[in-house]
Amino acid sequence: MNPDTKRRGDAGSTVRPDTSIRSEGASTSADPGGASGTRPERLWPYLLLGIALGVVFTRAEVVSWFRIQEMFRFQAFHMYGIIGSAVVVAAIGVQLIRRLGVRSLTRAPMQIPGDTFRLPGWQYWLGGTAFGLGWGLLGACPGPIYVLFGSGVTVMAVAFLSALVGVWTYGALRDRLPHT
Amino acid sequence: MIDFLTRPWPWYVAGPLIGLTVPLVYLYAGRKWGVSSTFRDVCAATFPRDLDYFDYSWRGRGTWRLTMAVGLVIGGFLAAATGPTDVAISSATHADLAALGLTDFSGLVPAELFSWRALTTLPGFLLVVVGGFLVGFGTRYANGCTSGHAISGLSALRLTSLVAVVGFFVGGLISTHLLLPVILGGGS
Numbered sequence: 001m002n003p004d005t006k007r008r009g010d011a012g013s014t015v016r017p018d019t020s021i022r023s024e025g026a027s028t029s030a031d032p033g034g035a036s037g038t039r040p041e042r043l044w045p046y047l048l049l050g051i052a053l054g055v056v057f058t059r060a061e062v063v064s065w066f067r068i069q070e071m072f073r074f075q076a077f078h079m080y081g082i083i084g085s086a087v088v089v090a091a092i093g094v095q096l097i098r099r100l101g102v103r104s105l106t107r108a109p110m111q112i113p114g115d116t117f118r119l120p121g122w123q124y125w126l127g128g129t130a131f132g133l134g135w136g137l138l139g140a141c142p143g144p145i146y147v148l149f150g151s152g153v154t155v156m157a158v159a160f161l162s163a164l165v166g167v168w169t170y171g172a173l174r175d176r177l178p179h180t
Numbered sequence: 181m182i183d184f185l186t187r188p189w190p191w192y193v194a195g196p197l198i199g200l201t202v203p204l205v206y207l208y209a210g211r212k213w214g215v216s217s218t219f220r221d222v223c224a225a226t227f228p229r230d231l232d233y234f235d236y237s238w239r240g241r242g243t244w245r246l247t248m249a250v251g252l253v254i255g256g257f258l259a260a261a262t263g264p265t266d267v268a269i270s271s272a273t274h275a276d277l278a279a280l281g282l283t284d285f286s287g288l289v290p291a292e293l294f295s296w297r298a299l300t301t302l303p304g305f306l307l308v309v310v311g312g313f314l315v316g317f318g319t320r321y322a323n324g325c326t327s328g329h330a331i332s333g334l335s336a337l338r339l340t341s342l343v344a345v346v347g348f349f350v351g352g353l354i355s356t357h358l359l360l361p362v363i364l365g366g367g368s
Binding site: 045049061071076081082088090093094097102108109112113121127129132142146149156159161166168169170171172 | 196208210255273311325335337342350355357363
């Protein structure tokens with residue numbers, strides 16, 4: 001087992017990776033990979049993925065403050081088409097992986113969140129709204145902050161640092177904020 | 181083909197490509213795709229103090245996504261270097277933003293608000309610094325951002341993600357229709 005697998009779940013948060021489906025599969029199938037069970041995870045696929053997404057985000061203009069304004073003013077279908085079709089494609093992929101019990105290339109367990117219909121707690125209402133307030137002002141969510149910096153909007157470095165301060169503030173106040 | 185690569189891409193090309201990311205990342209090493217956790221990783225790596233929230237193995241849990249974030253920066257550079265960045269927004273949005281005082285519609289973002297020079301103005305400061313803070317704070321409070329909740333979360337049919345996305349829109353609508361007119365009106 002990858003020693004980090006158990007720790008990848010967000011300690012203290014309410015979202016837990018659903019490893020029950022995968023661990024069942026992992027224990028029943030013969031594993032030629034050896035005693036460790038997992039194969040090493042390389043980093044270059046993630047670097048390539050980031051580059052590809054950076055190009056897509058820029059070409060599709062989802063990094064544009066103008067496009068985000070257009071979205072929040074309901075004046076074009078563009079952003080809704082992108083998010084909607086992304087969700088549909090992702091959902092089909094996730095359902096196929098689940099139904100077919102596909103294993104990952106490295107044999108690490110699938111961390112697909114379970115579709116438990118728990119009543120969402122305060123953290124989703126309040127945290128989501130706080131994020132939305134920021135998204136509406138900055139016009140960029142976390143991915144586009146990186147992409148815009150690379151595309152030459154270097155002032156996004158300040159937005160990045162502010163976001164870090166925001167994350168750190170959350171880390172410091174977490175016990176005092178309503179979550180459930 | 182080259183022409184297509186350098187022109188703006190329609191939603192039905194970009195959306196499915198972004199959506200494919202989720203199953204691809206699962207298929208490679210079972211990871212749930214999301215970007216905002218990289219902010220937490222950076223905090224954990226640089227300034228964890230003794231906060232429980234940053235007491236985890238950021239190398240083990242975060243190296244993959246930090247690597248992806250480096251790729252996002254490179255991808256943004258490559259795309260901007262090889263194609264036009266002007267955005268053809270709808271005439272209605274153009275008119276609304278012009279009414280708020282914007283005059284320069286070139287580039288991916290308005291330089292009047294998002295540039296080092298604009299950072300010293302009140303509107304530029306509020307949009308970048310306060311906006312950035314809220315994005316960071318909100319995304320960890322809600323435990324996900326547009327990638328983690330709107331795309332990864334909704335694709336796994338999670339009710340919590342749906343609520344988070346509703347929150348994203350409530351907040352965005354408040355910022356766009358209530359805060360922005362005040363911020364831009366007060367600065368010009």
